[in-house]
Amino acid sequence: MSKVFEGYERQYCDLSANLSRKCSSVSLLSDQAQTQQTVSDIKAGIDDADILIRKMDLEARSLQPSLKAAREDLLESGMADPHMASADQKERVAMSVERLNQSSDRIMESRRTILETEELGVSILQDLHQQRETLLNSHKKLHGVDDAIDKSKKVLTAMSRRMTRNKWIIGSIVGALAISIIFILFYKLSHH
Secondary structure: OOHHHHHHHHHHHHHHHHHHHHHHHHOOOOOHHHHHHHHHHHHHHHHHHHHHHHHHHHHHHOOOHHHHHHHHHHHHHHHOOHHHHHHHHHHHHHHHHHHHHHHHHHHHHHHHHHHHHHHHHHHHHHHHHHHHHHHHHHHHHHHHHHHHHHHHHHHHHHHHHHHHHHHHHHHHHHHHHHHHHHHHHHHHHHHO
């Protein structure tokens, strides 16, 4: 194979290993933002892997016939048996497919975890909203009670002032009556 193809293959292997690591780490993440970022990175990595596979396919198809013949000569000369090579390739493809399936399963599991976390977050936000509404209603009721207490204080203060004024009036009347009685008694006693 050409050096370009081998370069693509190395990039694919590195990318595949990196994706496997990220898939393994997704389930360990507790922060939703990090989990979403990692899932996004995994999706981008899968897209990159798909691009690399297409490039490798194009490169393999564009090999010059002499290179293809040289490859067949190498295989036939005992370096590798064509049946063994195809079996080896099939095994590598099967392993790659298995890894991709495992990665897909991990991504699906991560997605399920993200959805569950999102549902939990929505539930918590709804609970917080209800608690906020309850607190606001309680605050309004307390404000109403404060207003009622203020009005009651004003009424009691006005009543207290009236009572004090009435006491003075009654005291003045009693004093005037007492002075009138004393004056009348003094007048009657002095004329007898």
